Amino acid sequence: MNHSNxxxxxxxxxxxxGLGRAMALCFRRNGFRVVGVSRSQPDFELDLWIGADVTKAEDRLRVVHETVEFGGRADVLVNNAGKGLYATWEEADMEELKSLFELNVFAVAGMTQAFLPLLKASRGTVINISSAAGRLWVFCMGAYCATKASVSMFSDSLRGEVRRYGVRVLDVSPGQINTGFSSRSFGRRRPPDSPGASADPDAFARAVYKAWKRGRKSMTYPGWLGAVLFGVRYLVPGIYNHFSLKMWKLK
Ligand SMILES: NC(=O)c1ccc[n+]([C@@H]2O[C@H](COP(=O)([O-])OP(=O)(O)OC[C@H]3O[C@@H](n4cnc5c(N)ncnc54)[C@H](OP(=O)(O)O)[C@@H]3O)[C@@H](O)[C@H]2O)c1
Structure with a gap:
């Protein structure tokens, strides 16, 4: 217990x-005490690691309890734990769909509810890791897109509701970053090779930290991706659909 720190x-x-590891290292380098949560033990030093499954309500309460015991406060909550699902809607397994929404959506809401008392006390920030796939549909990832669109809507509506407590919300939409994420995803399909898949988790973490420091409400990573997603979605959706369906061998 170190409440005087x-x-x-x-x-x-x-x-x-992946990204959680990179953000933990980055926030630590910048003077934060980092409480890390995951089911398996990380391979690097944290101020406190809590082995927990964020889809379980009792685990979420234990994480709050152990955080209070450790530092008596929480200034930033990063809802990062998440998974993909590669399947068409026709193929998607209903149990996997439910597990995906439990982790990517309900656990995000549950962790935020559990931490709001501490975040109100510190006038802290909720950082939600959404995805570019929440802004533009990706074939064979429709369910994942739906979870991430939910996360961004959650962020945008939560922001107004908690403003009166001085709590901020930062919604983060990364494009593809090389973490091995797709190999750990639900579903039987796997993505075709993509030229964008080599972005660096450490550079991403630095960009998130900078956005938090500047008090931003949302960010895409890389920064230029926001304009591309908007352009494709609203200006040339037909061309995008054509090439994308071909790439996924759905045409
Ligand atoms: N990488 C990308 O290209 C990309 C792009 C856009 C958005 N994102 C989003 O970024 C976030 C991180 O992705 P990543 O690429 O870093 O994936 P990752 O390397 O697979 O990391 C996922 C992390 O979530 C944890 N996790 C999974 N289920 C959990 C559970 N039930 N309870 C607690 N922790 C759990 C995993 O740890 P344990 O298995 O040890 O529990 C792991 O530490 C996700 O929300 C993802 O959707 C990623």
Whole structure:
């Protein structure tokens, strides 16, 4: 227990790999005490690691309890733990669909509800890791897109509701970043090779930290992706559909 330490506390879910790992290291480098949450143990040093499954209500309450015991506060909550699902809507397994929504949507709402008392006390920030796939449909990833569109809508509506407490909400929409994410996804399909898949998790983490510091409400990563997603969705959706269906061998 270290309640006299003035360093802010960031609680980050999904720290055992990928983007969560990179954000934990980045927030630590920038003076945060980081409480990391995942089911398997990370391979790097954290101020506190809590082994928990964020889809379970009792685990979420334990994470709050152990965070209070550890530092008595939470200044940032990063809802990062998430999974993909590669299947057409016709193929998608209903149990996998439910598990996907449990993790990507309901656990995000549950963690936020559980941490709101601490975030209100610190006038803190909720950072939700959504996806570019929440802004533009991707074939064979429709269910994943639906979960991430839900996350971004959750962010945008939550932001207004908690403003009166001084709590901020930052919605983050990354494009493809090389983390091995697709190999851990639900569903039997796997994505075709994509030229965008080599972006660096550490550069992403630095961009999120910078956006938090600047008090931004939303960001895409890389920054230019927002304009591309908008252009494709509203200006040339037919061309996008044509090439994308071909790429997924659905044409
Ligand atoms: N990589 C990309 O291209 C990309 C693009 C856009 C958005 N995103 C989003 O970014 C987030 C992180 O993705 P990533 O690429 O870093 O994936 P990742 O490397 O597969 O990491 C996922 C993390 O979530 C944790 N996790 C999974 N289920 C959990 C559960 N029930 N309870 C607690 N932790 C759980 C995993 O740890 P354990 O298995 O040890 O629990 C792991 O640490 C996800 O929300 C993803 O949708 C990723």
């Amino acid at each position: 003035p360093a802010p506390v960031a609680v980050i879910t999904g720290v055992s790999s």
